[in-house]
Amino acid sequence: MFSWSYRSLDGPAARLFRLLALHPGPHITAPAAAGLTALPLHRTRRLLADLTRSCLVEQPLPGRYTLHDLLRGYATELTHTHDDTDERHAATLRVLYHHMFTAYEANLLFKQDSLPGLDLGSPATGVVPETFATIEQARRWFTAEHRLLAGLLQTAVSQKLDHRVTGLAWTRYLGRPGRGLVYGEEGIALYQRLDAPWQEAQCWDSVGYALHRLGRYEEAAATYRRALDAFEELEDHRNVVGSLMRRGNTRLAMGDREAARTDWVNALADAERQDLSHSAREIRDRLTALDMDAGSVPVPPQKDVGNRTAPVPTGADSAHQSPGAEIHRQ
Incomplete structure (x- = not known):
């Protein structure tokens, strides 16, 4: 059943389905998926709609998409078969960049004294961070992405992506001291396990x-x-x-x-x-x-x-x- 639905997809939709397996979070937004594939946002939205109609992707919340566990396993098998190591690595980097720069944009609304000079470099080609009009929108994004940011940070550490480690760590600590305390303690435990002194x-x-x-x-x-x-x-x-x-x-x-x-x-x-x-x-x-x-x-x-x-x-x-x-x- 899965293979029949997959074979019915065109090339870009099939590639998006495969690469979604690389996203460590339980769900993904259309802008993050656009970063994953390095495709324009409007085109990525259409591809996500195609995947939803094919029952390969679900949309449990408006604007957020997810793979069923069995479909994630299938997509993981496919991406390791059809996408080489460099392509998977590049897609992972784009996801890291998307969330790191989006977190930075969200933190700008908190107007923390540390933010104006935060130097994260430039996002990878094809990455367009999300933007927020209100503090409440930024707060909702952080709440929704809390576990994902932790997972991306662990990915950055395990793959020795030092610049992304620092950027993801700081964008999680900024904005809210209470939440920053939690993140810092999580980071200590993570880095102790990974022997990253x-x-x-x-x-x-x-x-x-x-x-x-x-x-x-x-x-x-x-x-x-x-x-x-x-x-x-x-x-x-x-x-x-x-x-x-x-x-x-x-x-x-x-x-x-x-x-x-x-x-x-x-x-x-x-x-x-x-x-x-x-x-x-x-x-x-x-x-x-x-x-x-x-x-x-x-x-x-x-x-x-x-x-x-x-x-x-x-x-x-x-x-x-x-x-x-x-x-x-x-």
Whole structure:
């Protein structure tokens, strides 16, 4: 029965059916399917309609399509028979790019201080991210794609797609500190299983950031210690500077000015050794303000853990910006 329906398809529809097996989520949107195949959206919609009429694909929710488990198994067999390794790999990359850039677009609506400088590079040819008009639309997309983003992140890690790992990780952490805490803890468990210590260290740093934003400062400081230990063991001095700066922010928010000073002095020393001139300059500004007993901290240094630059608000607590800004660029 399946083979008869499949043989009745034209070439593009048959290819879409096969490649749908590569999508790790329980359902897929038409824009994501367009990225999977690198076809225009209007054409992909018609192909999805053809597959639905052929009973090879179901549409359980408006705009979302799914394969029955038996059909997914059949499509998996077909794609490994008819699509070579390069084609399957390219399709997987396009799906990763689609969701990474769509998550970025969704996060823009939350207007997080970290977003304007987030550098994800350029999407692959044929990938057109989805866009959102309201925060509610963005929130619904994140809710619907939560498990998929986790699956794509695991795919990126297992295939050693380092740039996509970082991009997917950051787009999941941004926007909502409570959700970011959950994602960070999931990431720690994932990277421990996969023996990926650098990514695990990044997740410890991100969990510290999420805890800070939730006002759980003592836990945040302890979590930054875990990140620092890991980065130091890996001899990743750039990220040591970033984590020290963020822990200093947390200690200042706790009211411990001298502990904040210690972290920033240590961060300054490391930044100077690594010739991170921009970060060093801004750390000096913070230390000067602290010495002047200013009522609020100055604009804090921009930070980098994953290729992004962030403009930062002022104020003692809001000064704590998300991981991943400027250090890596210097």
